[in-house]
Amino acid sequence: MTAKNQLSGRCALFLLLSMSAAMAGVAQAETLQGALAKAYRSNPTLTGARAGQRATDEGVPIQKAAGRPNIGANAQFQELVVRPSNQFLAPHRSANATGSIDVPIYQGGAVRNSVKAAKTRVAAGQADLRGTEASVFSQVVAAYLDVIRDSAVVALNQANVKALEVNLQATGDRFEVGDVTRTDVAQSESRLALARSNLQTAEANLIASRENYIALVGEVPDALQPxxxxxxxxxxxxxxxxxxxxxxxxxxxxxxxxxxxxxxVRVAKAGVLPTLSAFSQGSYTDYLDKDIAANKQVAVGATLTVPFYQGGRPGAQVRQRQALESQAMEQEIEVERGVIAQTRSAFASWQASLESIQSNQKAVEAANLSLEGVRAENSVGSRTILDILNAEQEAVNAKVQLVTARRNAYVAGFSLLAAMGHAEADDLNLNAGALYDPMVNYDRVKGKWFDWDFDPAPRVQSTRTVDSPAQNANVDPGLAQP
Known part of the structure; x- marks a missing residue:
């Protein structure tokens, strides 16, 4: 696929999602784009991942600090309680203050490479954040389609129960006049009981899907649009x-x-190289006695450290980092393999679901025709009640499979986009205000050097759902026509 085709595909995705939001005319109706936008703003998995990325950003100034001057001071007051016999002239009390400045000049490349490693991990974290977005969006899409599917399944089962109730009543009436046998009535009662059981299961599944939607999006699903x-x-x-x-x-x-x-690895290798640093130290001692003069001292210099033997520690550290590099190389191949398998599998699932939609559509049409024929033939006595019950069950099963296939096809298609790296906020044109840009925080903190430069206390960004009402299985009966 060329870059031009990819760009046109993304533009088309923007247009269709925007049109979907604009054409939603039902009051308080929700679109898929709107659900994704809400999850983008307040899903705790996403907001937590963003906070984690901000923590990763701080690795850069932390590593830079190792190459900056270190300034310190201390003060001491001393009261001589017992004077030594050979120091009878020692002052009873004194106050001392010292200060020092250490400036690293050369650290064997450890600081430079540590900063580069931190910057690279920031880039890795930003890619992980993209992956988290795609993962959350895939879950939201699946939850959105689950609610639509399960609502239709409940409506289909409700319609089936009502039809079987009418059928049981009609069968009972015919039994009263001797037109059918007790066996026919029992068969109708059995099918109605099974239909009610299936309805209860479908209602439980719908409630679970709606609660899962709330957990991901943060709001109750209301009139979800196709x-x-x-x-x-x-x-x-x-x-x-x-x-x-x-x-x-x-x-x-x-x-x-x-x-x-x-x-x-380069940072570890710096452990066997010389280091050079400059220093300046000063001290002032006041003996708090008029007869003894204060003592002042200032010194400047440089320290060269040349390691000769460290018990084998540097060699072990280098080998350890090399082994971790080897592990990372293998993990890169592992991730690549997984992505290839995921992409091919999603493509196959998408294609299979599209074919399943066509097959199930034909099955629904055939089942409806069959049901009409069986009912007509029963009216002239050539079909039994059991034949009608079987035909009705086949029609319901075909419709349930059709709505399931539609759900599976869409979820598989979105999963395929996610595997391709094209199912993130930038791709979906979300109506969620300004998108979160991790580079903004990185650019803000990467050059900070002041020790007291703190951020405000953190605040919760995601929303709680404790006040959302417990969900029910109420659906629009019109959903019984897939």
Whole structure:
């Protein structure tokens, strides 16, 4: 897939999602774009990941601090309680103040490479944040479609129960006049009981889906609108894999982690190199006695440290970092393999679901025709009550499978976009205000050097759902027509 095609696909995705929001005319109706925007603003997994990335950003100024001057001072007051016999002239009390400045000049490259490793880990963390966005959005899409699917399944089962209740009443009436047998009545009662059991299961599934939606989005699902089409999907699994290898955030994060471990090896190798630092020290001692003059001292100099033997520690540290670099290299391949498998699997699931939709659509049409025919034939005595019950059950099953296939196709398509790295906030044109840019915080903190430069106390960014009402299984009966 060319860059031009990818760009046009993303633009089309922007347009369709925006049109979906603009065309939602039902009061308080929710669109998929709106649900994603709410999750983007207040989902605790996302807001927590952003906080974690801000913590990673601080690794850069922390490593830079090792190459900056270190300034310190201390003060001491001393009261001589018992004077030694050979120091009868020693003052009873004294006050002393000292100050020092240490300036690292050369640290064997440890500081430089530690800063580079920290910067690389910031880039890896930003890629991980992209991956978290895609993961949360995939969960929201699945939860959104689960509510739509389970609402339709409940409506279908409700309609089936009502139809079987009417059928049981009619069968009972015919039994009273001797038109059918007691067996026919028993069969109708059995099917009605099973239908009610299926309805209860469907209602429980719907409640669970709605509660899961609340956990992800933070609000109650209300009149969810059909999702827009998913443009920009690849024509072949090979095309999908090529895009994923270039854009998948998990691969980018693993690559950056591997680069960071290379700098870690260089930091460890600095342990066998000389270090040079400059220093300045001063002290002032006042004996708090008029007869004894104060003592002042100032010294400047440099310290050169040349390690000759450290018990084998540096060699072990270098080998350890090299082993970790080797591990990171293997993990990069592992992540790449996983992404390739995930992309191909999502493509296959998407294609299979599309074919399943067509097959189930035909099954629904055939089941409806069959049910009409069986009812007509029963009216002239050529079909039994059991035949009608079987035909009704087949029609319900076909409709349930159809709405399930539609849900599976959309979720698989979005999962494919996520595996390709094209299911993040920048791709979806979310109506969520300004998007979170992790570079803003990094640029803010990367050059900070003041010891007392603190941030305000953190505040919760996500929303709680404790006040949301417990969900029920009430649905629009019109959903019984998939």
């Amino acid at each position: 999702p827009p089409a998913l443009p920009g999907l690849p024509a072949t699994p090979e095309a999908a894999v090529q895009v994923a290898l270039a854009d998948n955030p998990d691969i980018l994060a693993a690559r950056k982690i591997r680069e960071a471990t290379r700098y870690d």
